[in-house]
């Protein structure tokens with residue numbers, strides 16, 4: 001079972017879009033995928049039109065959770081919305097506070113991939129997700145502030161490694177919102193490749209309106225516009241993930 005989080009400290013870089021479309025791409029390839037919405041905004045759950053059953057907050061509170069089949073091979077755990085914020089405050093007092101998600105999911109079986117969509121914050125929830133996950137995808141929307149978000153996320157990964165004595169958490173950076181008409185996209189992509197070299201995916205996700213539209217009809221890009229650039233780019237990412245995780 002590969003446990004992978006989509007995380008960066010910067011908001012609006014394509015985390016949810018990546019979580020949803022990567023998870024569905026893997027599921028369409030015949031893999032069993034569990035998608036966990038770890039963000040109180042519930043954007044992943046909303047994309048699938050989920051009505052907010054007992055989610056991650058319930059799992060962390062009592063161990064009870066609803067795991068919903070949302071597509072063939074694709075299962076979803078809702079975040080629990082703002083209840084997750086309350087749980088986070090309660091966890092703050094516990095001694096094993098950064099391990100609670102790993103403990104709650106320790107008996108999880110039957111999935112080939114677990115994909116976590118994370119909130120853009122230096123939060124206890126994200127520390128729990130890092131403790132649980134083996135691989136981190138860091139989307140960078142090819143602007144200056146999202147590049148800063150990459151360094152902050154890499155720093156947080158290092159801190160969690162020290163804090164939990166976890167041996168390895170691998171990360172790879174995913175360039176998103178690439179716009180060939182702008183110099184800033186090319187410049188930041190160049191700098192990211194220079195600094196993080198083999199830790200950057202070859203796949204680049206281009207700006208694509210179909211990706212922006214898809215959640216509005218509760219669809220993934222493969223359902224909304226299977227012939228779009230967005231579908232092609234996320235298909236390429238899925239292929240690259242098979243290589244990375246093998």
Ligand SMILES: Nc1ncnc2c1ncn2[C@@H]1O[C@H](COP(=O)(O)OP(=O)(O)OP(=O)(O)O)[C@@H](O)[C@H]1O
Nearest residue numbers: 011012013014015016017120177206207208211212
């Ligand atoms: N490649 C793209 N081209 C055009 N629009 C995109 C692309 N990727 C994502 N979007 C749109 O940009 C917005 C932000 O994307 P998304 O919600 O995936 O970011 P996020 O990192 O999850 O944000 P947050 O930090 O708030 O959780 C959404 O409206 C989404 O549909």
Ligand SMILES: [Mg+2]
Nearest residue numbers: 015016039043
């Ligand atoms: Mg999001």
